[in-house]
Amino acid sequence: METGLREYAGGRFDFVARMAEAVLAAAIFCSAGTLVAAPEKAYEVSQYGITWTFDREVEVGRFVNGDWWVVGPVTVESVSPAPGEATEEEEAVIRLDNWGNTSLRDDRRMRNGSMIILEAGPHQGFDSRSNSYRAETGVGFPLRLEPHRSLVSTISNKSIENQNFVHHIMWSSERTTQVVLNTAAVLTCLEEPPPQDAFRPPYAGIEKPLFRLGDVNWDLLLQLEPVENTPSWEQYERYFERVWLDHIPNWNQGALAPNENQPGYGREHGRITSVAALLVHLDVPRERKEKLVIGLIQRGIDLWGLAGAGAQWGTQGGGHGNGRKWPILFASLMLDEPGLRELPETATFQEDTQTYYGEGWFGQSALYWMVVHHGRRERYEHKPPEEWERWDRSTESYRLCCTAQGWIGNALAARLMGAIEIWNHDAFFDYCDRWMREDDPYAGRRGEHERPAQEGRTYERFVDEMWRAYRDAAPEQPMAGNPRKWMHDEGWVPNPKPDDAVQ
Secondary structure (H helix, E strand, O other), X not given: OOOOOOOEEOOEEOOHHHHHHHOOOOOEEEOOOEEXXXXXXXXXXXXXXEEEEEXXXXXXXXXXXXXXXXXXXXXXEEEEOOOEXXXXXXXXXXXXXXXXXXXXXXXXXXXXXXXXXXXXXXXXXXXXXXXXXXXXXXOOOOEEEOOOEEEEEEEEOOOOEEXXXXXXXXXXXXXXXXXXXXXXXXXXXXXXXXXXXXXXXXXXXXXXXXXXXXXXXXXXXXXXXXXXXXXXXXXXXXXXOOOOOOOXXXXXXXXXXXOOOXXXXXXXXHHHHHHHHHHOOEOOOHHHHHHHHHHHHHHHHHHHHHHHOXXXXXXXXXXXXXXXXXXXXXXXXXXXOHHHHOOOOOOXXXXXXXXXXXXXXXXXXXXXXXXXXXXXXXXXXXXXXXXXOHHHHHHHHHHHHXXXXXXXXXXXXXXXOOOHHHHOOHHHHHHHHHHHOOOOOOHHHOOOOOXXXXXXXXXXXXXXXXXXXXXXXXXXXXXXXXXXXXXXXXXXXXXXXXXXXXX
């Protein structure tokens, strides 16, 4: 890690020298007005319906996003609701998805589970109705919680069919979704109280660096005139209020996404992040932006921790892996922490692996492919539609429904913040330009095929209006100059951009 990251050596974080300014006798206000309570002594703490009870009175407090910390080591005597078997009245009605698949089963062994997530991986100990459940990955109580560990506890839904997280704005015709978890909360154990303006460290992995709200560079945010369809700030603050669980690197993650915390599908990860990424650049008082900025930075810190613990989002099927890259880069920029964007090679993102340069069938050069979905998929945009096979047509349907629809706001936010170079995948930006073009420079080469109606817009009018208003006003900046494409067996390989490319 860069030395700019808070030092992590021998299991201790070097913030003692700053503690004098952070420890106050009563509550304080951080930077632009966020109230943070002073540390206190308690036998238990509660959040979102989850209560952790300790074996003795211990020192506790909250990070700037509202999540709890505790000074340890400490014994967590119990958690409520208690983990255990399903109640007798529960019924498991499982429906198959459009492909005839499900990741769920009728299994009554575990509800309301807890985990200490040290590595990303295919298994979880929260709820046994998911095929990803492995009992040994969960923790029981009493539990000795050591410093530099995060306890993630959950509340299970009583049924499998539940209200969709994004039902509030009716993004989907499906008001309900099959998801087994209702909510999740994080308790972080530290050796000593953190600064009172500290963000919660990542919930996954063993590194628990402390970043501070007082270090946020608010001058990086623009003051753009709001567009007509600007959404509710409170709505998006709520979307980033709670932790988003994201450690399972495949489509099983969706059924475990707590429906009071987060969306289950990556397309919606991208869509929610796209809107929030642009909202924070509007010309409103800093106090109006602060809660959403905190939520976005916290999301980026968590994703950085997941990437370091082995998570990857580049080879998940369809649109499942979208929306994870920009929060990491945003947190890195806002905190002036370059180490946050120095990720392991294993940390791939769908926005990058699914876009590349080539010679498309009607002249396009920034191309798309799906990488995997029910097995490996092959590239197809070099072929005219009459030559497409079954999986080519399926890939095209995902291109139109579930990928760029959640990319555009993130791409624009990166442009506005001069972050194309640090994103480090030029084809992504050129592809987003291709998608959003109002004109069609290829019309004469499409033959009998018309440009898809989905292109030129997204599902969010706010994002569309922001693109029309501010895409061309973004600062001139260098591209990364490192064109590459993802290959099944080789990973990243060189992928030069055509000299005569027209997006």
